Amino acid sequence: MALLLWLGLSLLASVQSSGVKNCHRRCRCEVESFGLFDSFSLTRVDCRRLGPDTSMPIPIPLDTAHLDLSSNAMGPLSDAMLAGPGYTTLVSLDLSSNLITEVTPNALSKLRYLETLDLSHNKLQSLSPGCFAGLPLVDVDLSHNGFQEFDMDVFATKVNGEPVSVDLSHNKLASVSTTLHGRVLHIQSLNLSSNRLSSVPRLAGLSLRYLNVDGNPIARIKDGAFAQLKDLVYLSISGLHELQEIEPNSFKGLQSLQVLDLSNNPELKTLSPAVFSGLDSLQELNLSGSGVASLPSNMLTHLPSIKSITLGQSVHCWRTQKQGQFHRQLGQVQHDEVLNCDVEGIVL
C-alpha cells in the first residue's frame, strides 16, 4: 500500500526552479519533472520584459521546451536571434507583443521540434515563403498584425502531416490565397475574424474543420462560396454589419457541417430555403441578433439533421416528430417533423 502511494506520488510532476544551469539572470527558469522516478523533465523559461539593452540570442538552458520572449520590443527577427544551445529543443515559443516587422527565411530554421508559435501583437505585413520550412507546427498565432494579404502556401513546407491551426484574426486582410496546384494543405482551423475581406476567400485545398470569418465587410455570400470545404464542421459568419444576402446554394458542398453561426448580422433579413441545401449534417443554426424574423416553412426538408435553431433575441426552436401516421398508399408509418419554438407568433 505504502509502495503504491509512493509510486503514485512520484508520477505527479514536481517543479524546481532553483539551480537551473545557464539561466539568464533576468529570466525565470523552471524544471518540471514527471514520470516514474522523475525520469522526464522539461524546462520552462520566462524571459518577458527584459528591457531594451538585452542582446539576442538570450542564453537558455540546454533542454528548454517552452520559451517566452514576449514584450521585449524585438524588431526584425534575424537568422542569429533564435540560435544556440537550448533552442533546438523548443516545443513552444512565445514572441507576442514585440515590434517584429520581419521574419528572415532562416530565423526559425533551428527550431526543429517547434509545435506552438505565438507571433501575435507584432508588426508583420508579410512572411518569407520558406520561414516555416521543416518545422512540425500545429498551432500558429499571427493575430493582431498588419497583414493585408496572406498566402497559405507558407505552411506547405512544414514537415509532419499533423494539421495546423492558424489564427489570422485582427489583421487588415483583404485577400487570402492558396496556390496549391492540386496538393492538400492540412490546415484544420483558420480564424479570419476582424479583417477587411469583402468576399469569402477561395480556400479549396485546405482540409478545414473550423472556419471563422466574423466581423468582415462581406455584403453578399455567393453561390458555392464554400464549395470544396467538405470536412468543415464549424462555420462562423457572425457580426457582419454589411451582410445583406446569402445566395441560394451558398453552403453547397458543406456535407460535414454541424454548426453554422449566422448571429448578429442585422442587415440579413431573409433566407430562401435553397440557402440551406447541401447542409445534410447541420445540427445547430444560430440566427440570433440577425434581421431574419421568420423562416421558410419547408426549410426542414433541407436540414435533415437539424436539432436546434436560435432566432431573434431569445427564440429557440427544436425539432420534434408529430405522431406517426400510417400511410395507406406507401404502406409505412410517416413521420411528420415540425419545428417547435418557445415563443408564439414565429412563422415556420
Ligand SMILES: *[C@@H]1O[C@H](CO)[C@@H](O)[C@H](O)[C@H]1NC(C)=O
Ligand atoms: C477567432 O478569433 C476571435 C477574435 O480574436 C476570437 O474571439 C475567437 O475565439 C477565435 N476562435 C478560435 C477558435 O480561436
Ligand SMILES: *[C@@H]1O[C@H](CO)[C@@H](O)[C@H](O)[C@H]1NC(C)=O
Ligand atoms: C447564438 O449566438 C449568440 C450571439 O453570438 C450567442 O450569445 C448565443 O449563445 C448563441 N446561441 C447558441 C445556441 O449557440
